[in-house]
């Protein structure tokens with residue numbers, strides 16, 4: 001058994017998820033704690049307390065910690081600087097530097113979707129694959145690009161942020177980022193729910209969706225399975241936008257595979273069908289056949305990826 005440990009952390013607006021790993025990446029324990037305080041110092045203090053507690057509980061006290069990986073819901077540059085993390089209220093915080101006051105081991109920081117991409121690439125659906133584009137479809141749309149086994153960190157913190165690619169310049173509704181017509185407005189759970197609301201207001205067509213009090217992306221995909229024509233139109237719109245965005249990603253990265261994760265990916269094959277249909281229409285010939293896979297690690301992708309960041313730097 002390897003002796004050293006790694007701590008993988010996934011900081012979210014509601015919960016902070018933790019994983020205690022051995023250096024080979026095997027998970028010893030995972031747990032989560034409510035994000036009650038979001039100031040950078042409070043979060044780091046919490047990570048320290050939680051890690052020490054878990055080390056003790058697992059009988060690992062005294063074992064060397066190789067490093068701590070932290071995924072943050074915001075844009076992060078290649079030097080651990082969080083440019084902006086609106087859910088935490090962070091702006092221009094160098095979390096890697098600040099962490100030096102709390103930990104005497106190396107700390108690696110990345111955007112949470114970027115970290116999740118690394119998790120899926122090494123421990124999940126992308127196992128054995130060298131280059132991959134990971135897309136997370138949840139409340140928003142995030143992503144991560146892996147080339148030659150390494151996460152594309154980018155220069156300014158924007159790498160893999162596919163949710164804010166401009167897809168529709170005719171759009172008048174604003175995205176959370178302030179622009180109008182971002183991918184996220186058509187391909188996220190929130191986006192699909194919004195589109196459904198608009199669609200129902202603009203048509204008298206019969207649809208299962210009209211009888212629901214609240215329409216979420218899940219109901220839309222359930223209705224697609226029932227061949228509901230309005231839901232199918234929404235699925236087409238979703239597929240067109242995401243398929244087109246990923247065809248652009250293929251032109252830049254030409255990955256071995258696309259891996260689709262996040263809460264919405266629970267819709268499964270029906271969701272992939274729409275994306276693949278349009279992707280194959282739009283992609284340039286050499287990348288037309290790129291396979292699409294559903295992510296395997298679910299909510300754990302972030303902690304696995306955070307552990308992988310440490311492995312990449314220190315193992």
Ligand SMILES: [Zn+2]
Pocket residue numbers: 163164175176177178179182184
């Ligand atoms: Zn946007």
